[in-house]
Amino acid sequence: MDGKPRNFTVAGRGRGTQGRLAPWLFLAPYLLIFLAFFLLPAVWSALLSVTDWKIVGTPHFVGLRNYARLLSDPLFLTSVKNTVVYTAIIVPLMAVVGLALALLLNQPLRGRVLTRTAVFASYVVMVSVVGIIWRWALDPTGAGIVNYYLGKLGVAPQPWLAAPETAMLSIIIATMWWTAGYNMVMYLAGLQDIPLSLREAARIDGASAWMRFRRITLPLLKPSIFLCFVIGIINSFTSFDLVYVMTQGGPAHATDLLITYTYTVAFKLSKLDYAAALTVVNFLFFLFLALLANRLSGGEAGAVDVGK
Numbered sequence: 490m491d492g493k494p495r496n497f498t499v500a501g502r503g504r505g506t507q508g509r510l511a512p513w514l515f516l517a518p519y520l521l522i523f524l525a526f527f528l529l530p531a532v533w534s535a536l537l538s539v540t541d542w543k544i545v546g547t548p549h550f551v552g553l554r555n556y557a558r559l560l561s562d563p564l565f566l567t568s569v570k571n572t573v574v575y576t577a578i579i580v581p582l583m584a585v586v587g588l589a590l591a592l593l594l595n596q597p598l599r600g601r602v603l604t605r606t607a608v609f610a611s612y613v614v615m616v617s618v619v620g621i622i623w624r625w626a627l628d629p630t631g632a633g634i635v636n637y638y639l640g641k642l643g644v645a646p647q648p649w650l651a652a653p654e655t656a657m658l659s660i661i662i663a664t665m666w667w668t669a670g671y672n673m674v675m676y677l678a679g680l681q682d683i684p685l686s687l688r689e690a691a692r693i694d695g696a697s698a699w700m701r702f703r704r705i706t707l708p709l710l711k712p713s714i715f716l717c718f719v720i721g722i723i724n725s726f727t728s729f730d731l732v733y734v735m736t737q738g739g740p741a742h743a744t745d746l747l748i749t750y751t752y753t754v755a756f757k758l759s760k761l762d763y764a765a766a767l768t769v770v771n772f773l774f775f776l777f778l779a780l781l782a783n784r785l786s787g788g789e790a791g792a793v794d795v796g797k
Contacts, residue, residue: 531772537765544759555766565767567742568750569774572726575657575746576778579664580721586665587672587717588710592702594673595680605677609670616667620734623663624650653743656736660744663731668724672717679713680706718782726775747771 538555542548559565590608594601611619626634627649636646649659683706691701729748732738738745738753745753748771755764 534765534768537762538769540762542762544761548762551762555763556770558763559766559770564742564745564750568745568747571657571742571744572746572748572774575661575728576722576725579661579725580718582661583665583668583672583721584714584717586669588676588714590669590673591676591680592706595677605673608673611667612670614667616730617734619663619667620731623659623666624735627659650736651740653741656740656743660728660732660735663735664724664728667731668721672721675713675717675720676710679710683709715782719779722775722778722782726771726778747774 537548539550539552540548541551541554594605594608598604614622625632627636629636629646629648629651633646633649635649640646647655649655687705687709688701691705696704726746727748728746729752732744732746732749733752736744738749742750747767751764751767751771754760754767
């Protein structure tokens, strides 16, 4: 030792400051994007919803007048009903279909990797392309592949996208085809995290396949199920591209969701103040359903008791 004093405190303090700043530096790009494209637009929409601004002129505070208009707007009520029906059907249906595919393709079958890839491949297709594909497939004339094969079976061509009775069904079928692979992958990840020893021990103890699924597989898949439900709710409340490409909310507003009606009000009718109120309501609906899903999952998606 040369006897010179060492300033260990300052050096340590410097390293500590850098260590505290490092995570924020890594998070900074995402936080800036979140601030610019999510948080600020959300705050702006909330502020705009209590004004009478219509693109030009000076906005004036009108309180809850735009929200009061919602209750007397028949198209808003129709879009709410369509969104609720669409969500109530597509979210549980996709959860069941995705789980069934995952259980099937988790078995040691020949060609399962290729089959998994084929099922998931539809999800990587751009949603606008998916809409074009299904609009062609459901063409009411003989050019549509669905009506073509129905004709081979002696069934008359159906106006899938042109009739209010079948338009929503067509949207649901297209959504299933597009998102089933994604849900399947989510469940496959959950299935492969389940220890094989648990299922083997239950099988040796004489538990049937249904008992092993109900007592072991299903409880341990709770996080994956919860995640698929939340993502399904998000998709159902933001499913603009597919609906707009296939039907543009028609016919007769039969497939008009809250998101598509908001677009119509904002960019076709130029009522940005009223559209902002619709956006806030759409967000509140989504938030309520997400909290409800969390509540039904027990509030702790990862907590599982396989001993029950």
